[in-house]
Amino acid sequence: MTHFAAVVLFALFASIVFGITQRQTPLRMVRYGIYCFVLFTGSAVALSWVMFLIAR
C-alpha cells in the first residue's frame, strides 16, 4: 500500500465516523463527512509539499 493510499483510506474511515457522530441530519452528515475528508487529504498533501520544500 502506498503512503497516499493509506492517507486516503484513513481520511475516508475517519470522515465517515466524524460525519455520522458529529451531525444530526443525514444531509448534514454527508456534507460534514466530505468536509472532513477534504481537510484530511488536503492538509496531508499540503504538509507533504512543505516538508519536501524544507528538505531541499
Next chain:
Amino acid sequence: MATTPNNTVAAQKESRQGFVYLPLIAGWLVPGAGHFLLRKWGRGALLSASILGMFALGILMQGKLYAGANEVLDILGMAGDLGNGLLYVVSRALGLGADQVQVTTADYGTRFIVVAGLLNVIAAVDAHNLRTGRKA
C-alpha cells in the same frame, strides 16, 4: 404523521426506560452494535465497516498491538487500542499484530489500530447520546 408534544414526551419517556448504558457498552465491545440496538441500521453498518476496516488494515500493515504499559506513550497507545473492545481482546488472543514495529508501513498500521479504537469510543458515545435522547 405530525409529532405532537404528547408524542414527544412519550418518546422521551420510552427512551429513558431500561438500561441506558447498554448501547454504550455494546458499541464499545462490538463496533456499530450500539446503533444496531437502537435500530439505526444504516449508521451502524457504516460505523462498523469503517472501524472494522481501519482495524483490519492496521493489522494487515503489521501494526503493533500494545500489550504492556511501561512508558507514557505506551499507556496512551494501549488506551487507544482498548477502545476497540472485543476486537483488541480477540486479536491479542489470536496473536495478531506485531510485537515490534519492523517495517515502515507498520508504524502506519499501529496508528490505524489506535485511531480505530478512538473512533469506536466516539461511535459508542454517539449511541449513548441517541439512547438518552440527547441526539435525534
